[in-house]
Structure formats: C-alpha cells, structure tokens
Amino acid sequence: MRLQRLISLFVFVLFICNYGFTQNKTIRLYEGSAPGSESWDWNEEIMKMGAAEFSYNIVHPELIVFEAQAEIATGQAVIVCPGGGFHFLSMKNEGYDVAKWLNEKGITAIVLKYRTEHCFSDNPMQEFMQKQPNTDKFNKDIEPVVGMAIEDGKAAIAYVREHAVDWNIKADKIGIMGFSAGGTVTAGVAFKYETKSRPDFAAPIYPYVGSFGNPPVPDDAPAIFIAAATDDTFGFQTHCTRLYNTWTEAGKSAELHIYRKGGHGFGMQKQNAPTDMWIDRFYEWLTNPD
Numbered sequence: 001m002r003l004q005r006l007i008s009l010f011v012f013v014l015f016i017c018n019y020g021f022t023q024n025k026t027i028r029l030y031e032g033s034a035p036g037s038e039s040w041d042w043n044e045e046i047m048k049m050g051a052a053e054f055s056y057n058i059v060h061p062e063l064i065v066f067e068a069q070a071e072i073a074t075g076q077a078v079i080v081c082p083g084g085g086f087h088f089l090s091m092k093n094e095g096y097d098v099a100k101w102l103n104e105k106g107i108t109a110i111v112l113k114y115r116t117e118h119c120f121s122d123n124p125m126q127e128f129m130q131k132q133p134n135t136d137k138f139n140k141d142i143e144p145v146v147g148m149a150i151e152d153g154k155a156a157i158a159y160v161r162e163h164a165v166d167w168n169i170k171a172d173k174i175g176i177m178g179f180s181a182g183g184t185v186t187a188g189v190a191f192k193y194e195t196k197s198r199p200d201f202a203a204p205i206y207p208y209v210g211s212f213g214n215p216p217v218p219d220d221a222p223a224i225f226i227a228a229a230t231d232d233t234f235g236f237q238t239h240c241t242r243l244y245n246t247w248t249e250a251g252k253s254a255e256l257h258i259y260r261k262g263g264h265g266f267g268m269q270k271q272n273a274p275t276d277m278w279i280d281r282f283y284e285w286l287t288n289p290d
Contacts (some may be wrong), residue, residue, distance in 0.1 A: 002142050027221050029061040029155055034115060036148050042118055047088070047125075053096075055089040056116055056124040059285055063159065064098040067167050071133055072106035073165075073195065075170035076286070077154050078203075080111045081266065083180025085133050086142050087117045088124040093267035094179040099133040101268065101279060107286075108169055110160055114185060117145050134234050135233045139211060146211040149181075150188035157189065161196065166284035175201035175222070175286075178179035180236070183207025187243060190222055191215045198222065203282055206264055209239045217250035225285045227278045229262030236264065 035039075039167045040059045048052045068074070080102075082094035091111070099109035120129050131138050152236065157174060164171040178186035183204035190202040192215060199222050206228040226244055228237040237258050245253040262275025270276050 002095030004089070014021065024064050025160075026134050027063045027065065028269070029063055029112075029152060029159060032062055034059070034142075034148070035151065037115060045119075045122065046246065047122065053091045054088045054124065055113060056084075057089050057117050058089065058113050058116045061115055061155070062097075063156060064095075065112070065167065066096075066103050066111070068103050068108045068111045070168060073108065073168050074106040074173075075168065076106075076162075076173040077169045077175070078102055078169070079107040079153070079160060079174070079176040079199075079249045080109055081153060081176065081182030081185045082111070083116060083178070083206075083257060083267075084116070084124075085118055085128045085180045086184075087128040087180045089113060090265070090267065091181075093265070093269060094182065096267035098177070098279070105156055105207070105283060108157065108167055111186075112156045112182075114149040114182075115145055116149075117142060117232040134208070135267055136151060137144065143211060146181075146184060146188070149185045149210065149235045150192060153178075153185045153189040156194070157199055158196045166193050172200055174250055175199050175203065176276075177203040177282075178206065179205045180207065180208065180265060183236075184209060184211055188212050190224060191218070193218070201225070201286065203227075203241065204240075206236045207239060207243070208234070208236055209243050217247060220249065221247065221252045223252070225257075226254065227257040227275075228260070228282070229259045229264070229266065229273075231261055231263055233264035254273055257281055 011266050079195045080098050082089040095111040102109040176186050186204040187209045201222050203225040228240045244254050244256040261286035262273045266275040
C-alpha cells in the first residue's frame, strides 16, 4: 500500500509540473526544399553553452508546436521567432522558454526555425561577431537570407491558420513575435503579408528594422507591441521608436515599452532589471484588445 501511495504521489506531482504543457511536435514548414534556397546542401547544427541552445545552418524551416492544454486553451496562438543575427537561433531563451510561458496562459506557441546564413565553423557566434554586425556591409550581405526568413514567417502564419481547427486555435487569433533578428522577421511580416499570411497581431522585441526598406503601413495592419531597453547593445531601441511612430502616424494601433535597463537579447532572462517584466506587459496587451 505504501508503494502504491508513493507511485500515486509521483504521478500527481508529475501532472502538476507539466500542467499547461503538451508534448511538442516538429513539422517541416515546406514540402521539399524551401523556395529560393534549393541549392543549399549543408546540415543543420546545434551548439550548446550551458543551458543555452543555439541552432544554426538552418536549411529546412520547421515549426515546433507547443499546444496549449484543452482545459485552459484560449484559442490564441503565437508564432515565436528566436533571434541570432540571422547566423543562429537562440532556441531556449527566445524560443522554448517563451513558448512554455505562453502555454501556462493557455496560449498555443509555435517556435519557428527560419532560414539562416551558412556558417563554416562550429562557432556561429564567433563568425557573426567577426563580420562586424550592424555595419552597412553586414546588413547588405544578409539581405537575401532576411528576405527568405520573412517568407518563412509568412508561410508559418498561413500554415498555422490552415491547421487552426486541428490545434484548437481560432483562425483570427494568430500572431507573431520575434526577438532581434526574429523581430526583423516579425516586423517584415507585419509590413508585407498577403491575405492568408496576415498576422492578427505582431510583437517585434528589440528588432532591427532596416533590412526591408520603407514599405507603407498596410491599410489593415495588425496591432503591434514593441519592447526594448534604452541600453540596447546595438542601439535597436531607436528602431523601435521609429517603428512605433510609423505605425501610429498611419493611424494604426501600437504599444511601445522602452525600459531603462536590460541590454540586448534579454528574452526570458531574469536580470533583476526592468525588462524582466516585459512578457507580463505583452500578456496584458494581448488580453485587453482595443
């Protein structure tokens, strides 16, 4: 009897620890090769640094689905685009950890592995820094892959909308969020969608937004939520204020949070900094529509 009670207690604790989460599943975004990169023949790699995980050399974009438990599901879905300067993706801090937090709120999260630059070593961060990021040359060189990544973002929204019923999602409650380079993808999608790939909301977090020119704000542009820190390492807080002004001058809904401190790449990290609470502000915004 004592053994049975221990087993029952273990099962109960396991259930509590996992409440709000379901087993995630990985889906190839395109059938066959991704459009525009058919000649890419290198293999995706993973680099780990402590608890952090970084994917690079991404050739075949994927969706990693964290479906909300039916008991608490709100019908909302967020496509999450990790950052990494288009050379790698910060899968844990700006991907899985975000998805799990959203799951706790009943929101289905889909982490998008979008296409990245080809790295020739096993240290994509070092290659990235050696290229002097955020210089005119760097930004020009990555333009092709930025365009591909934005197309991946659009395709992700279209795919999730097509499968909304399968995942207990409302087809008009599908948004996209991204960090740094993933914020570039998010902003690019918010500017350049088609009907089937229109996000219902968008949240670029410390994005760079100079990679796709100055397109007009769409007539039916989604509401956007923007966040960054004043001490952003790359100065992307100025991109955020510019994006906010562009949206509001077009008469569209926007919310902007520029925190006093937090640096670049804060994601889900707890630093005892003002940026620690950004995702709470996002949730308040998401659950209190105009």
